[in-house]
Amino acid sequence: MTLLGIDNLNIRFGATQAVRGLSLEIAAGESLGLVGESGSGKSVTALAILRLLDAAAAVEGSIEFDGRDLLALGPEAMRQLRGREMAMIFQEPMTALNPVMPVGEQIAEAVRVHRRGLKRSEVRDKVLEAMHAVALPDAAERYGDYPHQFSGGQRQRILIAMAVANRPRLLIADEPTTALDVTVQAQILELLADLRQRFGLAMLFISHDLAVVSQVVDRVAVMRHGLLLEQAPRAAIFREPLHPYTRSLLGAVPTMRTDLDRPLAMVGSENAIAQISSDEATVPLREAAPGHWVRTSL
Ligand SMILES: Nc1ncnc2c1ncn2[C@@H]1O[C@H](COP(=O)(O)OP(=O)(O)O)[C@@H](O)[C@H]1O
Ligand SMILES: [Mg+2]
Known part of the structure; x- marks a missing residue:
């Protein structure tokens, strides 16, 4: 409910x-x-x-x-x-x-x-x-x-x-x-x-x-x-972060890196992230896996 x-x-x-x-x-x-x-x-x-x-x-x-x-x-x-x-x-x-x-x-x-x-x-x-x-x-x-x-x-x-x-x-x-x-x-x-x-x-x-x-x-x-970029069950966020910004947040959590079963995508400079974000509002959220929503066209 x-x-x-x-x-x-x-x-x-x-x-x-x-x-x-x-x-x-x-x-x-x-x-x-x-x-x-x-x-x-x-x-x-x-x-x-x-x-x-x-x-x-x-x-x-x-x-x-x-x-x-x-x-x-x-x-x-x-x-x-x-x-x-x-x-x-x-x-x-x-x-x-x-x-x-x-x-x-x-x-x-x-x-x-x-x-x-x-x-x-x-x-x-x-x-x-x-x-x-x-x-x-x-x-x-x-x-x-x-x-x-x-x-x-x-x-x-x-x-x-x-x-x-x-x-x-x-x-x-x-x-x-x-x-x-x-x-x-x-x-x-x-x-x-x-x-x-x-x-x-x-x-x-x-x-x-x-x-x-x-x-x-x-x-x-x-x-x-102000924009929702990704939403998922806790385990999925750590195991399979789909949005580059989520990955960059995970990069600040060193102990979790060892738990990931695939390498983190390289996150570029702050500028690169800002670039992604400026076009972001036009990208719809899509359900990549059950309960796992992400705003990215990748
Ligand atoms: N009372 C206010 N007047 C004008 N702008 C505000 C006010 N409160 C928040 N903001 C603006 O709204 C945005 C979101 O702020 P906030 O929700 O406090 O961020 P967070 O909690 O994620 O750090 C910011 O750009 C902030 O400057
Ligand atoms: Mg706050």
């Missing part, structure tokens, strides 16, 4: 075409990785889904969540959905947290917004449950601590606790580990994989780093300059 369906999405900021004719689907419980270099339109896509883009953005196309047309929903209906049925975590945990409010209170606020009828003690139970779910140690003792009293990895866990406290069906994670060191990054990825399993959470996992994405997703979509 399709949980999120994006169809022919276009996002413009004046003359900048940030997203061009993007179509994507995420099934219930499925995890899709959205990969591409900086500026490819990943974050604006996430913000469009949550209807958090500023008024300067012109959005066309359709975004359906569980059969509801998000672009047609009013602000109040959208507020009901956000944080309850779909939630988001961002790259920088410190800026997303309120520095002068105890973390337990911040998670409690996320719970209360959507469950006004709950008693104080019930809210507290839900907060502690969420803190346990993200493996924050000594939840009860640390309820009243402030963000600066936690490490970067723990702060990201607190944000994830806020995001999953209401058991959303879709979690959008935009570069959730980019600000963290490698060891902590691995722990957070493990946590996200674990939450997915336990809560049957669908996920849109955004990163510029294909290696990071590959650890938590079922399928990968590769974007560049």
Whole structure:
């Protein structure tokens, strides 16, 4: 069953075409990785889904969540959905947290917004449950601590606790580990994989780093300059990348090279890639193998 369906999405900021004719689907419980270099339109896509883009953005196309047309929903209906049925975590945990409010209170606020009828003690139970779910140690003792009293990895866990406290069906994670060191990054990825399993959470996992994405997703979509270039099950992206740009992203993942059963095509200079991309919008996506879509005429 399709949980999120994006169809022919276009996002413009004046003359900048940030997203061009993007179509994507995420099934219930499925995890899709959205990969591409900086500026490819990943974050604006996430913000469009949550209807958090500023008024300067012109959005066309359709975004359906569980059969509801998000672009047609009013602000109040959208507020009901956000944080309850779909939630988001961002790259920088410190800026997303309120520095002068105890973390337990911040998670409690996320719970209360959507469950006004709950008693104080019930809210507290839900907060502690969420803190346990993200493996924050000594939840009860640390309820009243402030963000600066936690490490970067723990702060990201607190944000994830806020995001999953209401058991959303879709979690959008935009570069959730980019600000963290490698060891902590691995722990957070493990946590996200674990939450997915336990809560049957669908996920849109955004990163510029294909290696990071590959650890938590079922399928990968590769974007560049607002255009979807390739989409395939995770294994196929690594075994048989068809688009030159996907191959160049894989070139930045040295450990994966040994897994490829055929040599990587030589990727030329940045100029050569830019050349390919300028004509790309006119090339339709074609299904090269079941579930493996690529925008190339080769
Ligand atoms: N508020 C905005 N106003 C104008 N242009 C924007 C705005 N937000 C994003 N853009 C432009 O949209 C494009 C895609 O940005 P973004 O989605 O943030 O890329 P990514 O997340 O893939 O790095 C970029 O060219 C960026 O400059
Ligand atoms: Mg971004």
